[in-house]
Amino acid sequence: MAAGPTPDGGAAPAAVAARGLARRFGPVTALDGLSFEVARGELFGLVGPDGAGKTTAIRALAGLVRLDGGEARVLGVRAGARELRERLGLMPQQYSLYRDLTVEENLRFFSRLYVLPRAVYRERVARLLAITRLERFTDRRADALSGGMYKKLALACALLHEPEVLLLDEPTNGVDPVSRRELWALLGEFVHGGMTVLVSTPYMDEAERCTRVALVHRGRALLQGEPSALIAQFQDEAYEVHGGDRDLLDARLAALPPVREASPAGARLKVVVARGARDEVAAALAPLGATLAPAAPDFEDLFLSSIRRAS
Amino acid sequence: MTAPRPAPTAGDGPAIEARELSRRFGAFLAVDRVSFEVERGEIFGYLGANGAGKSTTIRMLTGLLAPTSGTGRVAGFDVRTEPEAVKASIGYMSQKFSLYLDLPVRENLVFFGGAYGLWGKALARRADEVLALADLRDAGDVTTGDLPGGVRQRLALACAILQRPRIVFLDEPTAGVDPVARRTFWRIIRELAREGTTVFVTTHYLDEAEYCRRIGLMVDGRLVALDTPAALKATWVPERLLVARGRDLARAGERLRGLPGVQHVVRFGAALHVRVAPGGVSEEAVAAALRSAGASDVAVEGAEPSLEDVFLAVVGANGRGAEAAS
Numbered sequence: 001m002a003a004g005p006t007p008d009g010g011a012a013p014a015a016v017a018a019r020g021l022a023r024r025f026g027p028v029t030a031l032d033g034l035s036f037e038v039a040r041g042e043l044f045g046l047v048g049p050d051g052a053g054k055t056t057a058i059r060a061l062a063g064l065v066r067l068d069g070g071e072a073r074v075l076g077v078r079a080g081a082r083e084l085r086e087r088l089g090l091m092p093q094q095y096s097l098y099r100d101l102t103v104e105e106n107l108r109f110f111s112r113l114y115v116l117p118r119a120v121y122r123e124r125v126a127r128l129l130a131i132t133r134l135e136r137f138t139d140r141r142a143d144a145l146s147g148g149m150y151k152k153l154a155l156a157c158a159l160l161h162e163p164e165v166l167l168l169d170e171p172t173n174g175v176d177p178v179s180r181r182e183l184w185a186l187l188g189e190f191v192h193g194g195m196t197v198l199v200s201t202p203y204m205d206e207a208e209r210c211t212r213v214a215l216v217h218r219g220r221a222l223l224q225g226e227p228s229a230l231i232a233q234f235q236d237e238a239y240e241v242h243g244g245d246r247d248l249l250d251a252r253l254a255a256l257p258p259v260r261e262a263s264p265a266g267a268r269l270k271v272v273v274a275r276g277a278r279d280e281v282a283a284a285l286a287p288l289g290a291t292l293a294p295a296a297p298d299f300e301d302l303f304l305s306s307i308r309r310a311s
Numbered sequence: 312m313t314a315p316r317p318a319p320t321a322g323d324g325p326a327i328e329a330r331e332l333s334r335r336f337g338a339f340l341a342v343d344r345v346s347f348e349v350e351r352g353e354i355f356g357y358l359g360a361n362g363a364g365k366s367t368t369i370r371m372l373t374g375l376l377a378p379t380s381g382t383g384r385v386a387g388f389d390v391r392t393e394p395e396a397v398k399a400s401i402g403y404m405s406q407k408f409s410l411y412l413d414l415p416v417r418e419n420l421v422f423f424g425g426a427y428g429l430w431g432k433a434l435a436r437r438a439d440e441v442l443a444l445a446d447l448r449d450a451g452d453v454t455t456g457d458l459p460g461g462v463r464q465r466l467a468l469a470c471a472i473l474q475r476p477r478i479v480f481l482d483e484p485t486a487g488v489d490p491v492a493r494r495t496f497w498r499i500i501r502e503l504a505r506e507g508t509t510v511f512v513t514t515h516y517l518d519e520a521e522y523c524r525r526i527g528l529m530v531d532g533r534l535v536a537l538d539t540p541a542a543l544k545a546t547w548v549p550e551r552l553l554v555a556r557g558r559d560l561a562r563a564g565e566r567l568r569g570l571p572g573v574q575h576v577v578r579f580g581a582a583l584h585v586r587v588a589p590g591g592v593s594e595e596a597v598a599a600a601l602r603s604a605g606a607s608d609v610a611v612e613g614a615e616p617s618l619e620d621v622f623l624a625v626v627g628a629n630g631r632g633a634e635a636a637s
């Protein structure tokens with residue numbers, strides 16, 4: 001699944017190539033030399049704090065943002081080129097459906113944009129409606145859907161035409177945990193069938209499901225690689241806090257410099273602390289009746305620790 | 312130019328009370344005889360799948376949408392007959408909140424303050440307070456549209472608490488917010504609750520729901536569970552929970568379904584959560600099965616269930632299976 005030459009031996013171009021992307025909006029530097037490559041058939045994740053530049057990067061790859069510097073290419077072609085129209089799909093973060101059309105009418109409208117044969121359309125719509133659990137609501141107007149249902153309809157419209165390369169900007173915001181899993185299973189199937197997917201997400205469990213991820217911060221890539229390899233290089237230490245009162249512990253932890261972050265993990269707290277600071281933190285928590293137990297770091301811990309160090 | 316008075320409340324009953332609260336849209340029952348009480352100063356989480364009826368419940372309790380039947384009382388006022396008094400007592404951050412993106416942050420507060428009858432020096436002072444509380448001290452002059460999403464949500468929260476409401480309704484306040492900003496947001500929510508504000512909140516991030524004192528879970532318009540996080544876990548995930556980590560687990564996970572006692576296999580990021588009935592397979596047996604199905608670096612250990620396990624169990628038990636292992 002790693003990037004590199006294709007099995008046929010040719011040096012096929014990367015499905016998506018971002019090379020030194022740069023873009024300013026007035027005083028704001030949105031992209032500051034962002035580079036990454038996505039091989040064909042990869043499910044590549046872009047994660048990072050709000051405002052890190054993920055949306056601008058995706059828009060640049062779709063040819064919607066003029067770059068001040070660097071180069072964005074898709075399937076070997078300059079981003080925005082006409083010939084990519086049929087081959088590239090995009091679901092922007094701010095998408096719009098026809099609010100006065102029903103679920104079914106919206107799907108039919110978007111399918112026309114891609115001239116899908118009738119039988120193909122019927123099969124795909126049936127599957128997408130089942131996965132988004134919207135099949136009971138096909139004649140409901142888009143403006144009468146709940147927030148998450150609306151989001152899922154937009155996603156279904158974007159997935160209808162099954163392009164070679166799909167760009168998804170935070171597709172699962174507001175989507176419930178059951179549907180999120182089903183949508184990711186579907187993305188997995190698409191990728192298995194050869195599609196390339198680039199997806200940004202604020203959900204770190206989704207980042208763990210990507211073949212590779214780039215952690216974007218202030219317009220550049222802070223880290224990139226396979227999630228498990230990145231976690232293996234985790235530079236801080238993760239612990240679960242046992243015993244003690246959670247609110248008191250939270251307040252105490254917030255005041256300790258080596259503590260990068262504390263998060264609820266079930267009924268307990270999980271803390272990420274600077275390497276070597278275990279004893280100092282343990283000593284501070286002892287009077288509160290709490291002890292530290294080593295915990296396996298996950299991608300969210302890696303995210304928190306990397307962003308805290310970089311800020 | 313008087314100091315803002317705390318918002319009105321009537322009586323000293325529960326902060327929020329729903330009795331058989333229902334709402335129909337045509338033939339469709341969006342909220343179906345929901346009953347619960349929220350105590351003063353409590354953080355109450357309201358969870359459920361998309362379309363379960365969370366926002367519809369909130370719109371009824373905030374006096375914005377009339378119930379079809381049943382009653383709701385908020386701060387002691389009846390949501391049907393005294394919607395104006397309800398609105399004056401609460402703060403509300405809607406799922407689709409709107410701010411004026413071309414205005415500076417502070418101007419947005421001034422605008423919302425005006426709508427609540429705050430003005431002059433009192434408004435300026437209160438604006439400073441909520442900016443500090445929302446961790447926006449230095450952002451007053453920034454154009455709202457230039458703020459990252461997570462910071463914008465905090466401004467929406469600041470607007471919602473301008474009039475010092477005793478009760479706030481937050482409908483998915485952290486949707487799309489990154490992990491660092493979500494933690495900041497929840498520190499603010501908990502600070503509000505410590506000061507005595509009642510918080511009614513919805514979210515699809517179940518890790519943060521751990522901070523709720525009690526949680527209601529909706530499925531298809533009905534409230535099917537309501538309890539503390541610990542009690543929900545004990546009731547809904549009574550089985551042993553095993554967490555499996557390693558490489559190439561997804562496909563291998565399919566093999567676990569036939570093993571004795573294995574009831575559910577669900578993906579959590581790169582890991583699998585396996586629920587095993589009493590007397591079922593051991594950790595070692597699960598690890599061996601995964602290895603023989605092609606997974607490597609396998610580690611399996613017992614764990615306490617999270618609220619996301621509860622969510623999947625409740626929603627699954629009510630006819631919307633969550634068998635997405637791959």
Ligand SMILES: Nc1ncnc2c1ncn2[C@@H]1O[C@H](COP(=O)(O)OP(=O)(O)OP(=O)(O)O)[C@@H](O)[C@H]1O
Pocket residue numbers: 140143144145146147148149174176336339341359360361362363364365366367368406
């Ligand atoms: N005006 C309306 N006409 C018809 N149906 C409606 C209307 N408003 C809401 N509904 C339906 O009521 C149900 C509940 O919607 P609601 O917005 O309360 O869900 P929710 O639990 O907040 O979901 P989400 O997690 O997606 O925000 C949905 O099926 C929705 O389509």
Ligand SMILES: [Mg+2]
Pocket residue numbers: 146147148365366367406482
């Ligand atoms: Mg909602």
